[in-house]
Amino acid sequence: xxxxxxxxxxxxxxxxxxxxxxxxxxxxxxxxxxxxxxxxxxxxxxxxxxxxxxxxxxxxxxxxxxxxxxxxxxxxxxxx
Numbered sequence: 497x498x499x500x501x502x503x504x505x506x507x508x509x510x511x512x513x514x515x516x517x518x519x520x521x522x523x524x525x526x527x528x529x530x531x532x533x534x535x536x537x538x539x540x541x542x543x544x545x546x547x548x549x550x551x552x553x554x555x556x557x558x559x560x561x562x563x564x565x566x567x568x569x570x571x572x573x574x575x576x
Contacts, residue, residue, distance in 0.1 A: 500566060510564040511571045524549060 503513045525546075527535050532548050539546035550561065558575040 510566050510569055514562055
C-alpha cells in the first residue's frame with residue numbers, strides 16, 4: 497500500500513516504480529522448477545509468504561518480465 501501511495505504522489509507508472517524502488521518485491525530465490533513447491537512449503541513453515549514469481553527462459557537478448565502487482569500489466573526490462 498505504501499509503495500502504491502508513493503507512486504501515485506509522484507505520478508509514476510508501473511515500470512518507473514519497479515525500476516526505481518523494485519516495487520517492494522522483497523527477495524527472490526532462484527531454484528529449479530521441480531524444487532519450487534518444496535521451497536514454498538519450507539518458507540510457510542517459517543511464516544514467510546512465498547510464491548512462484550516467474551521462470552527463466554532462454555532468449556536472444558536478456559529480458560526480465562514482471563507482472564505488475566499495481567496494474568496487472570506485463571513490464572519488460574531489456575538489457576542494454
